[in-house]
Amino acid sequence: MEFKTAQEKLNSLKQLVAYHSDLYYNQNRTEISDYEYDMLMQEIKAIEAQFPQLITADSPTQTVQGKSSNLFEDVVHKVKMESLLDAFSYEEVREFDNRVKEFSQTPVYAVETKIDGISMSLEYVNGVFTRGSTRGDGVVGEDVTQNLATIKSIPKKIENAPDFLEVRGEVYMPKEVFLNLVKQQEEEGKKPFKNPRNAASGSVRQKDSKITASRNLDIFIFNIQQISDEYDITSHKQSLDLLKSFGFKVSPRYNTYNNIEDVIKEIENIGNMRGQFEFEIDGAVVKVDDFSVRQEMGSTNKYPRWAIAYKYPPEEKSTILREIEVSVGRTGVLTPTAVFDTVQLAGTSVQRAVLHNQDFIDEKQVNIGDEILVRKAGDIIPEVVKLVKKNTEGVFKIPMVCPSCHSEIVKTEESALRCINPECPEQLTRNIIHFASRSAMNIDGLGESIVYQLAEKQLIHDIGDLYYLTFEQALNLEGFKDKSANNLITAIENSKKANLDKLIFGFGIRNIGEKAASLLAERFRTLDGLINADIESIIEIDGFAEISAKSVVEYFEKDTVKEVIEKLKNAGVNTEYISTKTSETLSGKTFVVTGTLPTLSRDEAEKLITDNGGKAASSVSKKTSYVLAGEKAGSKLEKAKTLGIPVITEQEFLDMINN
Numbered sequence: 177m178e179f180k181t182a183q184e185k186l187n188s189l190k191q192l193v194a195y196h197s198d199l200y201y202n203q204n205r206t207e208i209s210d211y212e213y214d215m216l217m218q219e220i221k222a223i224e225a226q227f228p229q230l231i232t233a234d235s236p237t238q239t240v241q242g243k244s245s246n247l248f249e250d251v252v253h254k255v256k257m258e259s260l261l262d263a264f265s266y267e268e269v270r271e272f273d274n275r276v277k278e279f280s281q282t283p284v285y286a287v288e289t290k291i292d293g294i295s296m297s298l299e300y301v302n303g304v305f306t307r308g309s310t311r312g313d314g315v316v317g318e319d320v321t322q323n324l325a326t327i328k329s330i331p332k333k334i335e336n337a338p339d340f341l342e343v344r345g346e347v348y349m350p351k352e353v354f355l356n357l358v359k360q361q362e363e364e365g366k367k368p369f370k371n372p373r374n375a376a377s378g379s380v381r382q383k384d385s386k387i388t389a390s391r392n393l394d395i396f397i398f399n400i401q402q403i404s405d406e407y408d409i410t411s412h413k414q415s416l417d418l419l420k421s422f423g424f425k426v427s428p429r430y431n432t433y434n435n436i437e438d439v440i441k442e443i444e445n446i447g448n449m450r451g452q453f454e455f456e457i458d459g460a461v462v463k464v465d466d467f468s469v470r471q472e473m474g475s476t477n478k479y480p481r482w483a484i485a486y487k488y489p490p491e492e493k494s495t496i497l498r499e500i501e502v503s504v505g506r507t508g509v510l511t512p513t514a515v516f517d518t519v520q521l522a523g524t525s526v527q528r529a530v531l532h533n534q535d536f537i538d539e540k541q542v543n544i545g546d547e548i549l550v551r552k553a554g555d556i557i558p559e560v561v562k563l564v565k566k567n568t569e570g571v572f573k574i575p576m577v578c579p580s581c582h583s584e585i586v587k588t589e590e591s592a593l594r595c596i597n598p599e600c601p602e603q604l605t606r607n608i609i610h611f612a613s614r615s616a617m618n619i620d621g622l623g624e625s626i627v628y629q630l631a632e633k634q635l636i637h638d639i640g641d642l643y644y645l646t647f648e649q650a651l652n653l654e655g656f657k658d659k660s661a662n663n664l665i666t667a668i669e670n671s672k673k674a675n676l677d678k679l680i681f682g683f684g685i686r687n688i689g690e691k692a693a694s695l696l697a698e699r700f701r702t703l704d705g706l707i708n709a710d711i712e713s714i715i716e717i718d719g720f721a722e723i724s725a726k727s728v729v730e731y732f733e734k735d736t737v738k739e740v741i742e743k744l745k746n747a748g749v750n751t752e753y754i755s756t757k758t759s760e761t762l763s764g765k766t767f768v769v770t771g772t773l774p775t776l777s778r779d780e781a782e783k784l785i786t787d788n789g790g791k792a793a794s795s796v797s798k799k800t801s802y803v804l805a806g807e808k809a810g811s812k813l814e815k816a817k818t819l820g821i822p823v824i825t826e827q828e829f830l831d832m833i834n835n
Contacts, residue, residue: 179227186223186230189216193236214262214487238477248318248381249770250810251309255401257295257344258314259478260461260485266440269462272484273436280469284434286412287442288427290459290485291396293348294377296320298330298397303337305330310380314478322779323380326389331423338404343419345397348455349376353392358557360613371557372456383794384691385779390615394455397424411465428453432465443486450488451524459487492551493519494564497544500531500572504580506606507686508595512537512574514548514560521552529558534574535591543568598736604638605631607684611639615690616682617671621664629653638736639682640743642668676703676753679744685731687724695720696728703741703751707732718791761833762790765801768816771809773826781829788833796821804829 177185193216217236224231231238263269276283295311308324310317324330327347334341349357354372361368369375379391400415409415416426429446433439443460450457464470464482473481499515512531519526529550531537540563542548547565552558576585578595580602585593595603609627612619619642630636635649645668650661674682680703681693688696695717700706706728714725731737745751767790769781776784781804782792796803796815803816803823816823824832 177223177226182223182227183230186220186227189220189223190236192216193220197236214264217262218264248320249808249812251297251307251312251317251319253297253309253312253315253317253401255342256314256475257297257311257317257401258475258480260483261479262459263484263486264489266443269440269443269484269486270436272462273439276464276469276473276482279472280464280466282434283469284411284432284465285436285439286416286430286432286463286465287439287446288398288430288461288463289446289453289457290461290487291346291348291427292371292373292456292458293346293395294373294380296324296345296347296380296395297401298324298343298345300334300337300341300343302339303334305332318381320380322385322777323382323388326385327393327395329394329425334422337422338407340402340404341422342401342403343397343424344399344401345395345424347376347380347393347395348372349379349391349393350454351456352454355557357391395425396427396455398427398461410467412463412467413465428455447488457488459485461485490551491521492549492561493521494547494549495519496567497542497546497548500537500544502574502579504578504595504600504602504606506603506610506684508578508597508600508603510574510578510585510593510595512572514542514550516548516550519550521550521558526550526552526558529560531560533592537572537574541566541571543570543572598734601631608636608639608642610684611682612642612671613682616678617674618678619671620667621660622667626653626664638740638743640740640747643672643744643747643749672747672749674750676701676751679703679749679751680706683731683737685727687727692720692724697753698755701753707741758787759833760789762788764789766791766793766799767802767804767829768793768796768800768812769804770812771806773804773806776826781826784829784833802829 299307308321349372358368470482495516545568549561581600583597612622677694677697711725785792
């Protein structure tokens with residue numbers, strides 16, 4: 177390759193990698209697979225190896241990808257959170273061994289699973305968890321302490337701990353939790369996360385820690401970043417054993433080897449077990465065990481020279497597409513699913529994959545009878561990669577008739593095909609499932625299978641019918657006895673007391689999530705008040721877009737909805753908002769909380785703000801009334817000073833409420 181051609185190619189690749197890195201690290205979504213991203217990086221490395229003069233400081237081979245956002249306070253890492261050098265062949269692993277032997281003739285290696293999650297730093301002072309932060313760009317991350325505190329496996333207090341301890345771990349979403357979340361998102365008409373890593377990242381970087389808590393995240397600790405002098409640790413295995421004694425969940429599979437061929441065998445073993453783990457892995461990590469050798473080898477700008485990550489290639493197999501099933505969801509969106517000859521992928525049998533929509537089918541150019549290539553995205557969700565061989569003519573077209581009620585289908589602005597029949601049986605059933613969910617009316621015991629039984633027996637047709645279900649009818653359900661029937665009726669009765677925001681969210685109105693439902697309840701106070709609201713009055717709510725306001729108004733205009741609401745009222749379901757506010761002292765004022773306060777956590781401070789009529793915002797702007805600042809307040813404090821916004825202490829804030 178000529179120099180000019182190489183330069184142009186490299187610049188193009190760097191722009192492409194920067195784009196996909198931003199999606200992956202900062203927006204928690206992807207457009208290409210990890211393997212495709214890795215191959216782009218390999219192309220960059222190959223060009224830079226041939227033309228070293230083209231290497232620049234901002235090259236993705238020289239920097240850790242990712243950056244901190246303005247949603248959270250910045251945290252400067254005293255010990256840089258480095259990335260890992262990737263290997264895609266066993267020959268590269270052997271080359272790594274040769275480099276290590278320049279420093280140690282008899283190296284010992286620790287081999288671990290490479291969990292695909294989001295890297296975190298946890299800090300402990302005198303055994304108490306004090307701060308948690310993201311990796312960011314390796315030097316500056318984000319303070320997500322409140323969110324990490326919701327993860328049950330993170331010890332909040334360590335017995336017999338050092339004066340100071342900083343550890344590094346990987347927060348992940350278990351496979352089963354991820355699949356349930358995707359199912360819930362699809363039923364609610366939301367765009368689902370593509371893989372567990374994106375789901376974990378999106379869950380940790382939430383402004384509301386309640387959302388993080390609801391995602392059931394977990395963590396494995398794999399490194400000590402800093403520790404007080406009283407501990408003399410000389411090897412990686414010794415450090416993991418110590419962490420385990422402190423109560424941390426450490427890397428689930430780690431062993432040491434003194435021969436690189438044994439290391440390669442362990443990499444193969446881990447690869448063969450990929451489908452058995454309850455978490456997603458994308459490789460195996462090989463580290464020099466001896467800390468003194470690590471010290472001597474040092475690091476580049478981006479990678480430690482004493483470690484390497486072997487990345488497993490994606491497992492893809494061809495099969496014959498036998499059928500395309502079309503189902504209708506809660507919001508009426510039609511979803512096509514490919515049914516194909518069974519293949520083994522990542523240790524499991526696979527014969528179905530979601531085709532998303534007509535645009536996706538058109539892009540892949542597939543039809544029933546064609547040979548297709550399939551894989552598991554992130555080793556979890558089966559997906560159709562591409563057409564292998566065209567055995568038919570044309571491309572499959574989703575019938576413009578609802579598979580449930582046979583009504584005509586319309587195409588929405590989002591390129592989705594939707595059934596708009598308000599009487600569609602499948603939509604009604606799905607809506608009841610959503611209504612009973614924990615985030616809505618929280619009817620314990622009313623799961624999907626029970627709802628389908630009730631619908632099949634013609635005992636319920638809409639959410640209003642739930643409140644007229646009798647003990648005798650429940651007793652006739654499959655597998656039900658006196659106790660289970662009584663528990664179900666009691667749970668339905670208890671749900672009548674749910675606050676108005678839960679009821680609004682339970683309706684399943686398009687474009688209205690939990691937060692929007694809460695804002696509507698606070699603004700209009702009663703269900704009748706919301707029903708009588710027009711688009712203009714809803715848009716007046718800070719943060720509400722016209723499309724959301726229109727969805728609300730159109731929903732309550734439906735005759736079927738009016739009938740359901742009448743049933744709910746007659747059954748005694750609460751239709752009023754019970755405010756948690758204790759006063760209106762801070763009414764009309766907007767606060768931004770930043771830094772570490774003396775006695776209040778950020779969540780506690782923000783709750784006090786809203787309970788007293790104020791608004792808690794996440795970023796500083798000209799609309800901000802006060803910035804409530806504690807120790808180590810960062811960029812938000814500087815911005816407040818620049819804009820001339822009053823900065824108050826915790827005590828001044830409390831005095832403001834009390835007075």
